[in-house]
Amino acid sequence: MGVALLSLTGMLISAYLWMFKHGYIGSLACGTGGCATVQLSPYSQFLGVDVALLGLAAYAALLGISVLGTQPAWADRREPMVATLLLSAGGVAFAAYLTWLELFVIHAICRWCVTSAVLIVCVFALAMLDRRRLARP
Amino acid sequence: MAGTSSMNRFYLALLVVAVAGGGLLYWQVRRGVPSIPANVTVTVADTAGFQGYFLGDPDAPVVITEYADYQCPGCQSFDMVQFPDIVRQLVETGKVRWRYRDFPLSIHPFSRMAAHSAACADDQGKYWQQHALIYQGQAAWSRESEVSGTFRGYATQNGLNLTAYDACMMSAKYAGRIQASYDEGVRVGVNGTPTFLIGDRLYGGLSNSDALKKLVDSLTPSGPPLK
Numbered sequence: 155m156g157v158a159l160l161s162l163t164g165m166l167i168s169a170y171l172w173m174f175k176h177g178y179i180g181s182l183a184c185g186t187g188g189c190a191t192v193q194l195s196p197y198s199q200f201l202g203v204d205v206a207l208l209g210l211a212a213y214a215a216l217l218g219i220s221v222l223g224t225q226p227a228w229a230d231r232r233e234p235m236v237a238t239l240l241l242s243a244g245g246v247a248f249a250a251y252l253t254w255l256e257l258f259v260i261h262a263i264c265r266w267c268v269t270s271a272v273l274i275v276c277v278f279a280l281a282m283l284d285r286r287r288l289a290r291p
Numbered sequence: 292m293a294g295t296s297s298m299n300r301f302y303l304a305l306l307v308v309a310v311a312g313g314g315l316l317y318w319q320v321r322r323g324v325p326s327i328p329a330n331v332t333v334t335v336a337d338t339a340g341f342q343g344y345f346l347g348d349p350d351a352p353v354v355i356t357e358y359a360d361y362q363c364p365g366c367q368s369f370d371m372v373q374f375p376d377i378v379r380q381l382v383e384t385g386k387v388r389w390r391y392r393d394f395p396l397s398i399h400p401f402s403r404m405a406a407h408s409a410a411c412a413d414d415q416g417k418y419w420q421q422h423a424l425i426y427q428g429q430a431a432w433s434r435e436s437e438v439s440g441t442f443r444g445y446a447t448q449n450g451l452n453l454t455a456y457d458a459c460m461m462s463a464k465y466a467g468r469i470q471a472s473y474d475e476g477v478r479v480g481v482n483g484t485p486t487f488l489i490g491d492r493l494y495g496g497l498s499n500s501d502a503l504k505k506l507v508d509s510l511t512p513s514g515p516p517l518k
Binding site: 155158159162163166169170173174175178179182184188189190191221224 | 298301304305308309312313315316319320322324431435436437440441444447
């Protein structure tokens with residue numbers, strides 16, 4: 155359930171950043187100009203796809219998997235946990251890469267990106283706890 | 292496995308987050324993006340009592356008017372490299388009063404937005420601070436697709452009241468003033484940026500602050516040579 159709530163929050167943040175990048179929103183509530191600098195830099199795309207859109211898709215997948223995992227038929231099965239663990243591990247690695255870019259290449263910090271990085275770390279931690287729960291006899 | 296009431300609370304929590312977040316996004320979209328129109332009709336109110344942005348002693352013997360465009364690389368270079376020396380050597384010594392006029396070229400899509408952002412900062416007494424940040428960031432924001440967020444970031448850095456700044460930007464209330472500034476430049480013969488009006492002559496470029504010092508010296512014969 156925690157994963158679902160965190161993923162939904164991540165989806166909203168990703169949508170917010172994506173809408174800004176494409177001009178649907180005039181300015182980001184950021185505190186500094188760092189969010190706009192990061193979102194409008196060449197690094198806001200990965201392999202030609204908006205990073206915010208990748209985040210939106212990943213969080214949507216995590217939300218779907220986690221809601222599925224709360225259903226009675228799936229509650230004690232390992233597949234949702236494994237999928238969440240793999241997806242969030244990839245997310246943590248990607249967030250680390252993006253944070254490195256912000257610090258050492260773009261030289262600007264996007265607070266919403268940092269928030270998203272914290273969210274995906276929390277999702278990964280919850281997935282690890284779930285893995286431990288399912289491993290118990 | 293979670294009980295029915297627990298699941299209901301979970302779905303309710305998801306619904307609350309989705310509705311609250313979706314509502315905030317909708318509100319952000321409805322707020323829109325500021326847009327500063329070009330070629331507006333200039334009204335008397337647009338220019339009443341406003342002659343440009345001034346720096347220096349009102350009684351300085353020489354007034355230099357700079358016609359510049361925030362998105363012009365030459366203007367950025369002048370503002371970053373030469374202007375600080377000019378301020379130190381000529382403006383702060385009381386020899387020159389600097390007057391800045393917007394001359395947004397049509398080839399630069401964000402010039403009017405930048406000029407308007409600085410004008411809104413002027414409402415809060417932070418014109419020159421916003422002016423400096425806009426020029427400093429020119430290389431970055433010139434590549435952006437939508438710059439209002441970046442300028443708002445500068446407003447934040449300058450400690451502006453963002454509610455008032457946002458209202459000012461959304462109203463585009465200085466579009467006429469910017470147009471009037473441009474029209475003035477055209478009237479006096481400006482055809483590129485930066486251009487400087489010193490006395491009654493236009494100078495297309497100033498190679499360095501020393502050249503400007505000599506020029507100002509020649510215009511103030513009664514005063515001692517500038518140090």
